[in-house]
Amino acid sequence: MTNNFGRPKAVDLIKTKTRIVTAGRLDMYTTGAIILTNDGNLVQELTHPKHDIEKEYYVTVRGKVSDEKLDALKNGVTILVDDKKYDTGKSIIKILRIFF
Numbered sequence: 001m002t003n004n005f006g007r008p009k010a011v012d013l014i015k016t017k018t019r020i021v022t023a024g025r026l027d028m029y030t031t032g033a034i035i036l037t038n039d040g041n042l043v044q045e046l047t048h049p050k051h052d053i054e055k056e057y058y059v060t061v062r063g064k065v066s067d068e069k070l071d072a073l074k075n076g077v078t079i080l081v082d083d084k085k086y087d088t089g090k091s092i093i094k095i096l097r098i099f100f
Contacts (some may be wrong), residue, residue, distance in 0.1 A: 004082065011036060023047055049089065058096075 005028060011020045014036060023035035023046040037043060045051055076088045 010034060 014020050018038045020036050023043045026034050073091050076090050078087050
């Protein structure tokens with residue numbers, strides 16, 4: 001199987017007869033670890049918002065991010081992924097470094 005960009009999905013790179021699923025996702029331009037498992041209950045525990053699992057992201061942006069945009073991210077925003085809308089949770093934002 002392939003994703004929307006014609007590239008293989010991570011689970012298809014694992015040669016096994018057992019059904020493997022991912023807990024979360026990595027987009028095309030992101031890096032990091034992703035959990036592959038055959039345990040659907042574990043995926044549900046890690047990904048469903050009701051379990052309130054904290055996630056941490058490090059992001060590099062080009063240019064200055066306005067205070068209004070930072071406030072919006074802190075309070076949660078609606079994002080569009082594959083024509084589906086998702087509401088993000090509230091965020092804690094910590095600026096690590098500013099480059100000019």
